[in-house]
Amino acid sequence: MRIRIVDAFTDRPFAGNPAGVMLLDAFPEDARLQSVALEVNHAETAFAHPLPPGGDADWALRWFTPVTEVALCGHATLATAHVLHSTGVHEGPVRFATRSGTLTATPRPDGSLTLDFPTAPLTPVDLPDGVAEALGAKPLAAVDTGPNLGDLVLELADERTVRALAPDHRALARHSTRGIIATARAEDPSHGYDYVSRCFFPNVGIDEDPVTGSAHTALAPYWSPRLGSPDLTGLQASRRTGLVRTGLRGARTLLTGHAVTVIDGELLTP
Numbered sequence: 001m002r003i004r005i006v007d008a009f010t011d012r013p014f015a016g017n018p019a020g021v022m023l024l025d026a027f028p029e030d031a032r033l034q035s036v037a038l039e040v041n042h043a044e045t046a047f048a049h050p051l052p053p054g055g056d057a058d059w060a061l062r063w064f065t066p067v068t069e070v071a072l073c074g075h076a077t078l079a080t081a082h083v084l085h086s087t088g089v090h091e092g093p094v095r096f097a098t099r100s101g102t103l104t105a106t107p108r109p110d111g112s113l114t115l116d117f118p119t120a121p122l123t124p125v126d127l128p129d130g131v132a133e134a135l136g137a138k139p140l141a142a143v144d145t146g147p148n149l150g151d152l153v154l155e156l157a158d159e160r161t162v163r164a165l166a167p168d169h170r171a172l173a174r175h176s177t178r179g180i181i182a183t184a185r186a187e188d189p190s191h192g193y194d195y196v197s198r199c200f201f202p203n204v205g206i207d208e209d210p211v212t213g214s215a216h217t218a219l220a221p222y223w224s225p226r227l228g229s230p231d232l233t234g235l236q237a238s239r240r241t242g243l244v245r246t247g248l249r250g251a252r253t254l255l256t257g258h259a260v261t262v263i264d265g266e267l268l269t270p
Contacts, residue, residue, distance in 0.1 A: 001266065002022070003020060004021045004079075004263060004264050006018065007079075007262055008075035009078065009213065009236075009242035009258070010211070010240075010243075012260060013260050016210065016211050016259070017210040017240065018042045018210075018262070019042055019073075019075055020037065020076075021083045022045070022047050022267070023083065024048065027047060027049060030069070033045075034068075042066075043065060043075070043210065044073045044076040045063070045064050047061070047064070048061045051097060055097075057102050058094050059084070059094060059096050059097070060096070061080060061098050062099070063077075066205050072098070072100045072117070073213070074115060074117065074212065074214045074215075074244075077098075077115055077213065081115075082113060082261065085107055103116060103117060108256065112257055113258075115255040115256070117254075118251065118252060119217055119249075119252055120151075120221065121146040122146075122222060124143055128152075130175070131152070134167055134171035134172045134174075135154065135165060136165055136168070137165060140157060142154055143218070145218040149215075149217065150178035150179075151177075151178050152176040152179075153183060153219070154182050155222075156182055162196050162198055163198075165182055169202040172202055173202040177203065178201050179199060179204070180199070180200045181197055181212075182199075182200070183222070184196055185223075193233045193234060193235035194229075194232040195235075196235050197216075197219055197235075197236050197237070199215050208238055210236065210242065211238065211241070213257075215236075216255055220247070220253045221248055224248040231245070231247050234246060242257070243257065
């Protein structure tokens with residue numbers, strides 16, 4: 001059974017966020033999917049199978065971290081769409097049936113793909129006790145992203161502070177369902193991005209996620225009103241780094257990026 005490793009939200013190998021991708025005839029039992037995701041041991045492994053024609057979606061799609069299934073994942077969706085298009089399995093926009101509804105990936109002339117995701121609802125909240133100590137920096141503001149995403153967005157003073165973070169991941173786990181999104185304005189937008197972020201998800205087995213598409217469904221509605229544009233570019237400032245172009249469209253957020261297949265192999269277990 002074929003399995004691929006795809007670097008998402010990057011146009012070069014060994015950057016962005018790696019995801020496992022498996023195209024199946026049908027989903028096996030959950031324990032099997034979780035075992036494969038643990039073996040791959042990337043932030044997410046995506047599993048997809050084709051659906052009968054004429055329905056609301058073309059493929060069923062699920063995502064697993066090494067320890068659990070998640071309700072929404074951007075980079076592994078981008079990686080799956082990349083595999084479908086680069087191998088000729090699917091042409092044009094592809095619709096995925098997921099736990100977060102129907103998600104669409106549309107190829108663009110420059111080789112990138114645009115994902116159509118639900119915009120996260122944002123609710124300002126008081127800064128939780130202890131979160132500044134766990135993060136290692138005092139946030140300027142805190143925003144809850146709702147139950148589907150399950151993250152806490154924390155705006156920090158500047159880009160340099162975001163890049164320098166060395167949080168206590170165990171302590172951070174007490175302050176959100178999935179994790180913490182730390183963000184700040186870009187120091188110099190002429191460098192090609194408008195805001196920066198880093199994402200810490202210890203509750204789902206990922207201390208720091210390299211590039212998180214789903215987080216940008218919260219970052220887009222957070223930064224677009226502040227920066228005065230519905231179309232922005234976010235840099236996720238992990239060690240691997242990656243760029244996510246965001247387009248805020250009311251209840252939907254468009255996420256655009258490239259992807260590169262770096263490993264194409266065979267899963268040998270029955």
